[in-house]
Amino acid sequence: MNSDRFLFGSFDDDDDMEGDFEPEANVLQLVDVDTILDTLNAAPFGGGMLPLSPLETAIVRGIDSPEIAREVQTALLRIYPPTLDIVLVNEEDQSEKQRECKLSELARQEIVDEILILPPVDPIEHTRVIEGLQQVIASLRAPGGCPWDREQTHQSLTRYMIEEAYEAVQAIETGTPSDLAEELGDVLLQILLHAQIAEENGSFTLEDVFEILASKMIRRHPHVFGDRSVETAGEVVTAWDQIKRQERSGQSGDEAPAVFGSIPPSLPSLARAQTMLRRAESHGIDVEKISNRVAASLSQSVDADEARVAAQLAAIAREARAHGVDAEGALRRWTERFEEIANESAPETE
Numbered sequence: 107m108n109s110d111r112f113l114f115g116s117f118d119d120d121d122d123m124e125g126d127f128e129p130e131a132n133v134l135q136l137v138d139v140d141t142i143l144d145t146l147n148a149a150p151f152g153g154g155m156l157p158l159s160p161l162e163t164a165i166v167r168g169i170d171s172p173e174i175a176r177e178v179q180t181a182l183l184r185i186y187p188p189t190l191d192i193v194l195v196n197e198e199d200q201s202e203k204q205r206e207c208k209l210s211e212l213a214r215q216e217i218v219d220e221i222l223i224l225p226p227v228d229p230i231e232h233t234r235v236i237e238g239l240q241q242v243i244a245s246l247r248a249p250g251g252c253p254w255d256r257e258q259t260h261q262s263l264t265r266y267m268i269e270e271a272y273e274a275v276q277a278i279e280t281g282t283p284s285d286l287a288e289e290l291g292d293v294l295l296q297i298l299l300h301a302q303i304a305e306e307n308g309s310f311t312l313e314d315v316f317e318i319l320a321s322k323m324i325r326r327h328p329h330v331f332g333d334r335s336v337e338t339a340g341e342v343v344t345a346w347d348q349i350k351r352q353e354r355s356g357q358s359g360d361e362a363p364a365v366f367g368s369i370p371p372s373l374p375s376l377a378r379a380q381t382m383l384r385r386a387e388s389h390g391i392d393v394e395k396i397s398n399r400v401a402a403s404l405s406q407s408v409d410a411d412e413a414r415v416a417a418q419l420a421a422i423a424r425e426a427r428a429h430g431v432d433a434e435g436a437l438r439r440w441t442e443r444f445e446e447i448a449n450e451s452a453p454e455t456e
Contacts, residue, residue: 133162133163134162134163134164134165135158135159135162135163135164135165136164136165136167137157137158137164137165137166137167138166138167138168139166139167139168139169139170139174139178140168141157142156142157142158142166142178142181142182143174143177143178143181145157145181146177146180146181154185154235154236156181156182156184156185158224159185159235159237160185160186160224160226160227160234160235160238161226161227161229161235161237161238162226163223163224163225163226164223164224165221165222165223165224166178166221166222166223166224167197167221167222168197168219169194169217169219169220169221169222170217170218170219170220171217172213172217174217175212175213175215175217175220176212176213178212178222179209179210179212179213182209182212182224183209183210184234185234185235186209186224186227186234187209187227187232187234188208188209188210189208189209189210190208190209190224190225190227191206191207191208191225192206192207192208192209192212192222192223192224192225193205193206193222193223194206194207194212194215194220194221194222194223195220195221195223196218196219196220196221197219197220197221198218198219200221209224229241229242230242230245236312239294239298240298240302240312243255243295243298243299243302244302247299247302247303247306255299258299258303259303260300260303260304263296263299263300266296267293267296267300268372270289270292270293270295270296271293273289273292274286274289274290274292274293276289277289277290279435279438279439280442297312297315298312301315325349325353326345326346326349326350328345328349329342329345343384343388344388347385347388347389348388351389365385365386365389365391366382366385366386369381369382369385374434375419376419376422376423376433376434376437377432377433377434379419379420379423379433380423380426380427380432380433380434383423383424383427384427393424397417397420397424400420401413401416401417404416404417
């Protein structure tokens with residue numbers, strides 16, 4: 107980094123910057139350190155809430171102690187790479203020699219009353235913000251990008267969405283934290299690809315996805331964002347289903363969908379059965395009565411053994427739900443353990 111580009115004259119809060127400073131980007135972000143610290147205290151896990159973007163040049167003023175430098179470093183490492191070359195300038199005497207170091211070394215510098223200058227980060231080389239990742243995906247889909255990515259459609263990506271979701275579940279159950287971080291990234295890749303395709307088609311953007319999701323979460327959590335009170339997780343689920351029904355019944359020009367209309371047929375059968383049981387109960391449907399009618403109907407249309415086994419599996423799904431057990435996950439863990447022990451017990455072959 108050419109530090110000569112960061113020479114500038116004195117300036118006050120109400121004055122424009124003067125001198126020889128020439129930013130390396132079209133946008134210059136001037137941020138007071140208190141703004142960063144206030145954001146960090148209000149949302150300690152929200153790197154995306156920091157009042158600056160690593161994709162543009164930024165100046166942070168007011169770093170006047172090693173403790174403040176340490177807090178600023180912690181905050182900035184949420185969105186900047188630790189190896190970023192930064193510049194420190196004494197705010198009282200800007201004629202002093204500028205000091206360069208890595209962002210990861212900021213807390214170890216001699217701090218009096220410093221201005222911190224952060225150059226923009228190339229998202230292709232390193233990205234820790236969603237905007238940079240969007241640029242990466244857009245580059246893959248752009249003319250001259252990746253032939254495979256360019257030919258994908260919503261429909262062609264369907265199988266990968268399913269596969270990546272299952273791999274994320276496996277990482278949750280058997281993987282390490284780094285395994286889970288990687289698999290969640292693969293799920294996010296699918297979301298970003300779909301959003302990029304949609305934007306190219308003019309149907310929606312990733313920002314639309316954010317807005318729709320945020321609005322839904324706020325509407326369906328009135329006990330957090332409104333004045334409704336709930337005491338248990340069960341009450342939360344009941345309230346969620348009630349709000350969901352109200353939203354759908356209020357859709358103009360459309361009839362309210364069937365009770366199970368939004369449950370994907372592609373769900374594994376045990377998982378789908380448990381979801382249907384929960385939905386039926388939340389709608390006041392007599393599950394026992396309906397189950398008996400289903401058993402009678404199946405006994406007339408399928409083999410007797412199949413009907414009996416189906417009823418037993420349904421009963422297991424109901425029992426699992428009654429005890430708060432994820433039947434699909436329980437069976438998956440059983441098969442994994444079966445595979446492990448069976449492999450250990452299998453006779454050796456020459």
